[in-house]
Amino acid sequence: MKETWRLVRRVIEDGDVVLEVVDARDPEATRSKEAEALAERLGKRLLVVLNKADLVSREFLEKWKAFFESAGMRVVYISAKYRRGTRRLLVSIRELAPRIPVTVVVVGYPNVGKSTIINYLKGRYVAPTSPKPGWTRGEQLVRAKSWLVVLDTPGIVKTPSTGDLALDVIRGLVDPGTVDDPVPYAYALLKRVLTYNPNALRETYGVVSDVENALEEIGRAKRKLLKGGRVNIDEAARIVLRDWVTGKLRYSHPPPNV
Ligand SMILES: Nc1nc2c(ncn2[C@@H]2O[C@H](COP(=O)(O)OP(=O)(O)OP(=O)(O)O)[C@@H](O)[C@H]2O)c(=O)[nH]1
Ligand SMILES: [Mg+2]
Structure with missing residues (x-):
């Protein structure tokens, strides 16, 4: 458990911007407030990405966007799989970048689509993806664009059972x-x-x-x-x-x- 957070902390330390990927079907359940707090404490800018937007109506996406924005957070919704909203993602990353090239650390629970997003940003399949949760085992640094380096990370897996x-x-x-x-x-x-x-x-x-x-x-x-x-x-x-x-x-x- 401690080990998991040490790892998350270390990868966040290495980045300029933290991309927190959540499942648009249930953003509250798939966000990690611990990771968000770590980003804040380490002075990193955070961008929340509601991924799998293709599974949810636009009405819900807009409501969730408003919800995160009302808490003062930056948020975009995208479908990495169907490449929708991804231009907005690039624009947001650019706006948040404190320097160029910027290093973006992609964090989130298993299976939310972290590796799929990285492949989209790169424009080809470089980060292995799978419906099997826990697929990405190690970190992988990918130069996606001349101005953008992204770090794929394993899902935050060793979280204890929620009891639910x-x-x-x-x-x-x-x-x-x-x-x-x-x-x-x-x-x-x-x-x-x-x-x-x-x-x-x-x-x-x-x-x-x-x-x-x-x-x-x-x-x-x-x-x-x-x-x-x-x-x-x-x-x-x-x-x-x-x-x-x-x-x-x-x-x-x-x-x-x-
Ligand atoms: N419907 C839908 N499925 C998606 C989307 N993005 C990713 N997926 C699917 O979700 C599954 C998990 O995607 P990955 O990119 O491997 O997820 P990950 O967050 O890297 O997962 P771990 O490496 O296990 O932590 C795959 O079957 C993807 O095809 C999306 O925008 N929409
Ligand atoms: Mg992965």
Whole structure:
């Protein structure tokens, strides 16, 4: 734990600007106030990037933008995957740069799209990306433009479990492929998803169900059956966790007091 923050501190120390990447589906849950505080304490300028904007309506993005701005923070929303809003990102980095060339440190929880953003800035695939959370293991310095050097970092992984299983999934602390028991995580995640998007099950799986029976229905729809015809709930749960990290499962968490 201490080690994680020492690492985050060290990379932030090396940069001129800190780019904090969060998942636009749930910015509050995927921001790291510790990293923000570190940036502030070390006198680094911070830019919040709401990534995966393609998964959320513009209305929500604008509300979140206003929310961060009202707290005096710089923020842009982009879809690194579909290259939307990325010009605004470059403009913001340039405006914040205390010197040229500027070194930008990209931080955030696993799976929020840090490496994808770096590839976009570079214009080609230099930072490996994957739907598997925790993909980037070491730091990688990339000269993206003549005036811009970016540092890719591993997701802030060694954060302790929040105690809230849904939050653990959203923060990329759970690997759908290797987690021992995916069922409680998937169940907690679905509960949160359905709170903010009651249509999520229909949209994603074409099933109508309450949360208690959702895994059963999803497993049936996906034909994940055991011998004898019972649904393979474990497999259904992994599908749900995977659909979160690949962006198939959606909701929009509203900013506080909206
Ligand atoms: N829908 C959508 N998916 C995205 C976007 N940006 C990244 N992704 C996807 O999110 C997954 C994770 O992306 P990465 O760039 O590897 O994320 P990371 O933050 O570097 O993850 P770690 O290295 O594990 O910390 C990949 O499957 C990407 O294709 C985006 O703007 N929209
Ligand atoms: Mg990465």
